[in-house]
Amino acid sequence: MINKKTWRQAQIQRLHTHQEEIDQAAAPLITQLITSPFWAQAQTIATTVSGFGEVPTERLINLARTSGKTVVIPRTMPQRQMVFLPDPGPEHRIISEFGIPEPAFDPAAVVDKANIDLIIVPGIAFSQDHGWRLGFGGGYYDRYLSDYSGTTCALVPDAMLFASPEWTVEAFDIPIDHLITTKGLMSFE
Ligand SMILES: Nc1nc2c(c(=O)[nH]1)N(C=O)[C@@H](CNc1ccc(C(=O)N[C@@H](CCC(=O)O)C(=O)O)cc1)CN2
Numbered sequence: 001m002i003n004k005k006t007w008r009q010a011q012i013q014r015l016h017t018h019q020e021e022i023d024q025a026a027a028p029l030i031t032q033l034i035t036s037p038f039w040a041q042a043q044t045i046a047t048t049v050s051g052f053g054e055v056p057t058e059r060l061i062n063l064a065r066t067s068g069k070t071v072v073i074p075r076t077m078p079q080r081q082m083v084f085l086p087d088p089g090p091e092h093r094i095i096s097e098f099g100i101p102e103p104a105f106d107p108a109a110v111v112d113k114a115n116i117d118l119i120i121v122p123g124i125a126f127s128q129d130h131g132w133r134l135g136f137g138g139g140y141y142d143r144y145l146s147d148y149s150g151t152t153c154a155l156v157p158d159a160m161l162f163a164s165p166e167w168t169v170e171a172f173d174i175p176i177d178h179l180i181t182t183k184g185l186m187s188f189e
Pocket residue numbers: 048049050051054074075076082098100122123135136137138139140141
């Protein structure tokens with residue numbers, strides 16, 4: 001098996017060439033998400049502000065807000081830690097050193113992970129055998145999810161879906177509970 005870093009770089013390149021397909025998959029994937037039981041049951045939802053090669057999340061953020069849910073988005077912290085804060089909206093986000101719009105840090109506003117009902121986890125590749133996930137390589141979500149007990153899901157366009165992991169699954173990797181794919185919902189709980 002080729003090394004994880006090489007495989008990740010190739011997959012990121014691949015996603016860049018599939019941006020149109022990813023953008024087109026967004027609407028049907030989001031429809032599946034908002035009609036799922038775990039969406040209905042979630043009051044506080046964590047998602048990301050998407051970048052290039054990712055499923056666009058802005059519409060999803062708006063849909064959650066208009067259905068009265070609280071949307072929290074990540075802020076990266078030193079030592080590859082991450083916290084979630086309420087989304088202040090597009091105009092009030094601050095661009096991080098990685099180029100990702102984030103909420104300003106306010107210790108009093110950090111949302112405890114026990115109070116996050118559903119985390120929509122970003123990634124670049126997912127496996128349909130067990131819901132394994134590969135991200136951009138920061139390890140932020142693996143660390144964050146290691147003691148998270150709520151529900152996780154991911155929006156997975158075809159270019160991110162693999163029959164089994166083509167990358168190396170490691171001891172710290174946390175599988176995703178529900179993959180939302182163009183072939184339907186795949187649950188691993
Ligand atoms: N839209 C979005 N926001 C997100 C994530 C995401 O995947 N998507 N994250 C999901 O985790 C967190 C940020 N993830 C990051 C992952 C890696 C690096 C990083 O250090 N990149 C290095 C190269 C890493 C390496 O190859 O070792 C760099 O850019 O130099 C930064 C942020 C939080 N916000």
